[in-house]
Amino acid sequence: MSGLIYSLCALGLVMIGLYGLARAHHGLQQLLAINVMSAGVFMLLLTMAARHPPADAVPQALVLTGIVVAISALALGLALLRRLAAEEAESHD
Amino acid sequence: MTEWGLALLVVWPLLWGALTMVVPARQVTVAGGLAALVTAGLGVWAVTLSPQFLVLGNWSTPLGLGWRLDGMAQSLIGVTAVVGGLVSVYAWLDKGLPPTFWGLWLGAWGAMNALFLTADVFHFYVTLELLSVASVAMVALTPGAGATRAAFRYLLVSLTGSMLFLLGVALLYGRYGVLDMTLLAAQMTPDWPSMLAFALMTVGLLAKTAVFPLHGWLPQAHAKALTAVSAILSALVIKAAFYGLMRLWLEVFGPLATVSASWVLGLLASAAIFWGGYQALKTARLKRLVAWSTVAQVGMLVLALALVVQAKAISSVPSVHLWQGLVWLIAVHALAKAAWFLAAGTVQKRADSDYLAQIGFALHRSPISVVAMALAVISLAGLPFTMGFLGKWWLLSLAWELQAWAWLLVSLLGSLLTMAYGWRLLNLSLVNRGLPQALKPVSVARDWVALCLALLGVMGGFGGHWFWEGV
Numbered sequence: 038m039s040g041l042i043y044s045l046c047a048l049g050l051v052m053i054g055l056y057g058l059a060r061a062h063h064g065l066q067q068l069l070a071i072n073v074m075s076a077g078v079f080m081l082l083l084t085m086a087a088r089h090p091p092a093d094a095v096p097q098a099l100v101l102t103g104i105v106v107a108i109s110a111l112a113l114g115l116a117l118l119r120r121l122a123a124e125e126a127e128s129h130d
Numbered sequence: 131m132t133e134w135g136l137a138l139l140v141v142w143p144l145l146w147g148a149l150t151m152v153v154p155a156r157q158v159t160v161a162g163g164l165a166a167l168v169t170a171g172l173g174v175w176a177v178t179l180s181p182q183f184l185v186l187g188n189w190s191t192p193l194g195l196g197w198r199l200d201g202m203a204q205s206l207i208g209v210t211a212v213v214g215g216l217v218s219v220y221a222w223l224d225k226g227l228p229p230t231f232w233g234l235w236l237g238a239w240g241a242m243n244a245l246f247l248t249a250d251v252f253h254f255y256v257t258l259e260l261l262s263v264a265s266v267a268m269v270a271l272t273p274g275a276g277a278t279r280a281a282f283r284y285l286l287v288s289l290t291g292s293m294l295f296l297l298g299v300a301l302l303y304g305r306y307g308v309l310d311m312t313l314l315a316a317q318m319t320p321d322w323p324s325m326l327a328f329a330l331m332t333v334g335l336l337a338k339t340a341v342f343p344l345h346g347w348l349p350q351a352h353a354k355a356l357t358a359v360s361a362i363l364s365a366l367v368i369k370a371a372f373y374g375l376m377r378l379w380l381e382v383f384g385p386l387a388t389v390s391a392s393w394v395l396g397l398l399a400s401a402a403i404f405w406g407g408y409q410a411l412k413t414a415r416l417k418r419l420v421a422w423s424t425v426a427q428v429g430m431l432v433l434a435l436a437l438v439v440q441a442k443a444i445s446s447v448p449s450v451h452l453w454q455g456l457v458w459l460i461a462v463h464a465l466a467k468a469a470w471f472l473a474a475g476t477v478q479k480r481a482d483s484d485y486l487a488q489i490g491f492a493l494h495r496s497p498i499s500v501v502a503m504a505l506a507v508i509s510l511a512g513l514p515f516t517m518g519f520l521g522k523w524w525l526l527s528l529a530w531e532l533q534a535w536a537w538l539l540v541s542l543l544g545s546l547l548t549m550a551y552g553w554r555l556l557n558l559s560l561v562n563r564g565l566p567q568a569l570k571p572v573s574v575a576r577d578w579v580a581l582c583l584a585l586l587g588v589m590g591g592f593g594g595h596w597f598w599e600g601v
Contacts, residue, residue: 044304051297058290067286074293078300085304096303099252103296106259110289113263117270117282124275 043084050077064121068114075107133184136197139176139207140244143169147236155229159222162232166218169239173211177204183249196310198249205457206246206373213365213464213583214239220472220579221358226479228271235362238264242370249311251299251382254374255292258338262288265367268359269351280350287347291337295374298331314382328383335378338371341432342402345425349409352421353484357475360417364424365468369460372431376456379439387439395436400540402429407547411554415484419551420467420474427463427510430525430544433537434459437528444532451598455524458597462518465587466506473499473506473580480569486558491567493559498577500559505584507552511545517590520598 054074061067079100086096146165153161176199184197221227221235238261245257266288270281299309305323306314318324333344340348348368352360379387379395406426410419438452476499478484481492493500505516512522522545529538 051293054293055290058286064282071286071289071293074290075296078293078297081297081300082303085300088304095309096300099299099303102252102256106256110259110263110285110292113266114282114285114289117266117278117285120270121275121278121282124278128275 040084040088047077047081064118079103139172140240143236143240147233150233158229158232163218163222170211170215173207177208195253196249197247202453203246209461209464210242210366213468216579216583217358217361217468220576223573223576234264234268245370250309252309255296255299259292261370265363269355272354272356277354280354284347284351287337291334294330294334298327301327311382315384318385320386328386331378335371335374339368340428341398342405348425349418349421353417361468361471364471365464389440389443392436392439395432396537399429399433403544410551414486416474416478416486417484420470431459434525440532459521462521465583466509469502469580469583470506473502476572476576479572482570490558492569498581502580502584504556505588509587511548515591516588520591520594
């Protein structure tokens, strides 16, 4: 039962992230919306791991890898945003 | 021995990509260029091997990763090696490229090789993400806010696509408890978690392949990128995501890919062919034209995939040369599009302008590039004696056998559109030259590289016998 609640919450988080991505105007908001989405996906994976005791190790490994990938992509997004802000400030001068 | 060689196919470009970041700026081109040529050699070597399945580091599935070298993977690795090798030669000749290009390009190459080899859906996600990060960074190599904005948009679309794909992977693991593609294909049953996973993973990959209506990022990103980068993105990176679609529709989700599902693909593809063609006819800028043509040609690939899915679902049709035809079309498009983008970039550099109205004289003075573009266009349109002709012939006869008249008509009209927007450029070089103007000096060797790619796209047609009969 609790597994079902967690899975639905995870899917809900993904939906919130997608909605936020569609509504956001600022790049930072868009990046954060994608992060909410990825939190939902990771939560779903962990729910899959915890269905039967003992917890399955494979989804946990996947989530760890996924977090590393998501952080690197987020870092690239933030770097691009900073560069964009600098370039736009330059062109306004 | 083979195992080490295949590992090298991924590790070598990644390692050298990292090393070029610390090599002194003056030697980066030599180091990166040589590493790229060795990678191309490794790729060609991988094509000569016999198909096999590898378990990396003796870790068995599900914890370990399986690598699979089958006909489809070998063909894609080979296409990447040939096109990537020639684009690297062009990049070597291009003195305007920033030194960081080499690290990113080698990283992208290693990611693509891993992506083609992997037999694990989660590992596929990781390689896809690695490839997107490298591609986005390559777009951002162009200075200026416009390119940064295009790169950021590309990143957003790419990340969202990957997240949807990963969500599908999570659902698949929850339903079947395995991640290996062959194991998944063996157990696949049409129930709702599998269907949801199928839909999510397909949408994620459609966004990365830039299939209509998720193509909005492509014209900006591909047109703003530096010339060698445009060629890499358009000819190779798009194909990597399309390869994922092929694996999902033809293999992993085999029982779910029904005729009605293929109609969705066919409709999206038709819209892409017409919309991309229309925009390419309308645009006022050179690289935009080539980029919109990519949108249309991606539509053609997806249409072919839809037909193959139909042929597989209707078992009465003899299922010969199904994936071979798709791979052939991929090779046609990769060679032609790389040639076209490189030639266009050379002309753009010479004219110092991207507007069609201002490049007439530069086109007139770049006969080799014009021939390369003309050959690329006729191969894409599928005129006789080219590689594209064999691909188009295969596609039309498949549609004929399936009695899919609508798709037959769409693919014929797509060829006409290709000729029409291709003619816009040739017309400029032959008729509307414009006034003589001062041109920037650009080495003629760069025109020759584009011509080499275009010639391969034509000559490949004569080697067709070996491919179609051999596999």
